[in-house]
Amino acid sequence: MLAHVERQPAIRFGLYLRPSLAMSRAQTEIHDLVARQYGSMTAGKFMPHATIKGFYRSDAPVAEMVAALEPVLGEIEPFEVINGGIMPIGRRAVVVNVHHDADGAPNEAMVALHRSVIDALTPLVHPECDFTPVEPLGDAFHAHLTLMMGDSPRGLRKEILDFLRDAEPIGPPTLRAERCHLVACRSQSWSERWWTTLQ
Numbered sequence: 001m002l003a004h005v006e007r008q009p010a011i012r013f014g015l016y017l018r019p020s021l022a023m024s025r026a027q028t029e030i031h032d033l034v035a036r037q038y039g040s041m042t043a044g045k046f047m048p049h050a051t052i053k054g055f056y057r058s059d060a061p062v063a064e065m066v067a068a069l070e071p072v073l074g075e076i077e078p079f080e081v082i083n084g085g086i087m088p089i090g091r092r093a094v095v096v097n098v099h100h101d102a103d104g105a106p107n108e109a110m111v112a113l114h115r116s117v118i119d120a121l122t123p124l125v126h127p128e129c130d131f132t133p134v135e136p137l138g139d140a141f142h143a144h145l146t147l148m149m150g151d152s153p154r155g156l157r158k159e160i161l162d163f164l165r166d167a168e169p170i171g172p173p174t175l176r177a178e179r180c181h182l183v184a185c186r187s188q189s190w191s192e193r194w195w196t197t198l199q
Helices: 021-038 062-075 108-124 157-165
Strands: 012-017 050-057 079-082 086-089 093-097 144-148 174-177 180-185
Touching: 012 108, 021 144, 021 157, 050 108, 062 108, 062 180, 079 108, 086 144, 086 157, 093 157, 108 174, 144 157
Parallel strands: none
Antiparallel strands: 012 050, 012 180, 079 174, 086 093, 093 144
16 A cells, blocks of 8 residues: 655655564664664654665656556565564664575565565656665665664764664564555755655
């Protein structure tokens, strides 16, 4: 099921996998904790999600995006996702790994969902979209639930990882991937209160 939003100029869109209620609750509790303990606020401005297609510019009407996505999503059965625990990504992000199956291989259903969504939406992405060219796509895609983003304090990487690993397990050991949301960000600049414009 996709949420419909009206088209406005310069809106950024994204397609996100919504976690289960239990996982969403656990993720937001950590967002609140790291905001209080370390001042890391950015991850908690977003709704709990695993990014399937990150924010992109498009001149296509929302109805055209929905028409491109619904056949793809309609063919994909809900599937199990393994909570792979905490891991760092990059130099300052900490996430819950939901990319791998129980054997440690990439979750084939997650990879297929990503590939199908990218194939459906890429023709609708504006040629001047600034995020899509640098977005980790294809083999670089790694499904995750963000706990802390780039605003984590510098020099505290090990302490933060140890602190959050003490909180494990964060969320249930498995969850069902069964619902995606098409999200619009109506802010014209990331320097604005962009999180208040998500729909």
